[in-house]
Amino acid sequence: MSTSDDVRTSTSTGDAPLTLTEAPAATLGLRDAFGLWANLGVSLLLPVAAVFVVLPGRPLSTTIGAIVVGAAIGAVLLGLAAAAGARERVPTMVLLRGLLGRRASALPTALNLVQCVGWATFEIVIIAEAASRVLDAPRWPFVLVAGVLATAMALRPLGVARVLARYAIWAALAAVVYLFVEVLAEPLPLLTEGAATSFWTAADIVIALPVSWFPLVADYTRHVRSGRAAFTGAAAGYGLATVAMFTLGVVALAAYGSAGFDVIDALLAVPLGAVAVLVLVSVELDEAFANVYSTAVSAQNIVARADRRLLAVCVGAVATVLALTFDIAAYEPFLFLIGAVFVPLAGVLAVAYFATPRGAWDTSDTAPARPLLLLPWLAGFLAYQLTLPTYFAGPGAGWTAWWAARQADLGITPANGWSASLVGLAVAVSLTALVILPGRLCRRRIPA
Numbered sequence: 001m002s003t004s005d006d007v008r009t010s011t012s013t014g015d016a017p018l019t020l021t022e023a024p025a026a027t028l029g030l031r032d033a034f035g036l037w038a039n040l041g042v043s044l045l046l047p048v049a050a051v052f053v054v055l056p057g058r059p060l061s062t063t064i065g066a067i068v069v070g071a072a073i074g075a076v077l078l079g080l081a082a083a084a085g086a087r088e089r090v091p092t093m094v095l096l097r098g099l100l101g102r103r104a105s106a107l108p109t110a111l112n113l114v115q116c117v118g119w120a121t122f123e124i125v126i127i128a129e130a131a132s133r134v135l136d137a138p139r140w141p142f143v144l145v146a147g148v149l150a151t152a153m154a155l156r157p158l159g160v161a162r163v164l165a166r167y168a169i170w171a172a173l174a175a176v177v178y179l180f181v182e183v184l185a186e187p188l189p190l191l192t193e194g195a196a197t198s199f200w201t202a203a204d205i206v207i208a209l210p211v212s213w214f215p216l217v218a219d220y221t222r223h224v225r226s227g228r229a230a231f232t233g234a235a236a237g238y239g240l241a242t243v244a245m246f247t248l249g250v251v252a253l254a255a256y257g258s259a260g261f262d263v264i265d266a267l268l269a270v271p272l273g274a275v276a277v278l279v280l281v282s283v284e285l286d287e288a289f290a291n292v293y294s295t296a297v298s299a300q301n302i303v304a305r306a307d308r309r310l311l312a313v314c315v316g317a318v319a320t321v322l323a324l325t326f327d328i329a330a331y332e333p334f335l336f337l338i339g340a341v342f343v344p345l346a347g348v349l350a351v352a353y354f355a356t357p358r359g360a361w362d363t364s365d366t367a368p369a370r371p372l373l374l375l376p377w378l379a380g381f382l383a384y385q386l387t388l389p390t391y392f393a394g395p396g397a398g399w400t401a402w403w404a405a406r407q408a409d410l411g412i413t414p415a416n417g418w419s420a421s422l423v424g425l426a427v428a429v430s431l432t433a434l435v436i437l438p439g440r441l442c443r444r445r446i447p448a
């Protein structure tokens, strides 16, 4: 079914359509999809987050096992949404019209707008912070440069995706391989400090990263020629990069952590580490670009005729000003809270979409409401928070305390060691199956 009631079939720029009323060109192949998603996975955010994945006192192979398992689960979820986007040729938020109805899709869209602006700001800050540390210069000029470049890239997203897949990927690969070779040349003692309390809480952190891209994935894979290429490109590209980047962080901590270094210090400590980190800082720009572009495309789920270039310029300006003025680090737990909202939604979408006959997924302006499917999403989120309440210090600490009290009411041990993502997913997926399967079985028995 079509997205809008008067879809035009050509794009006016030779790139992504300017409005939701134009049909997207399917010009990306497997190589483009793989390259784009591998680039998005090569992010400094992952090695920096590796400290939360380290299982203290356990062999490095156990921590790496948790990374591989978490990356595989997250990547499959990402790939399923990627495939649905390629088949339906619509952005993720529009895809959700088929799940929840046109009006209710505004709810995840609003959450996604907040998370995309937050992530765009966060990425600009990471780029500026790392560049100013490596070059020993003030931060603000790098904020401006990163904000302007990310916004400019968001104006021609398909052209940028091709450049990333054909060229930037090699620079990223060279930097990552070089850092691995240098770090692995050091002795790797057992890590005695780390924040993970069990194999599954370690895997949980890893799952969060690929799934945080779930609300954005179809914005790009709607241009991929087939569902299979979109699945393989997004899942393999982002999954492999996730394994590599988390593992790099863990081995860097093992090699240099005893000297009191954080991951960035550790990577800078290797010979020519500053050059390799600068390459990684440059390729971090694609994350900022993707967040700016996806904010614009997600907004089109509400304002279908708005020009995405105008929206992107506004979003880029807001993210740059926020990066200059706002302590985004304090906002990070909110980004993870929103991430927790999207984990069960990814499961609900995967079950409902792949149980629906081809051609019957309605993403039109008149997509009917399916309020029952809000229940598995909500239940999955509640199960997630009851397993592991999102942690806030300072403002927002009341959220963590409230959920800790509900855990106590229900006799759930706070240190239960379970993966909140997997519990939330299991609840969401089983309830979705319960909601939709009876209808499907009836329809099979009574042919139209």
Ligand SMILES: O=c1cc[nH]c(=O)[nH]1
Residues within 6 Å of the ligand: 045, 119, 120, 123, 209, 212, 213, 216, 287, 288, 291
């Ligand atoms: O920049 C980022 C990082 C993680 N997830 C996102 O959606 N964006």
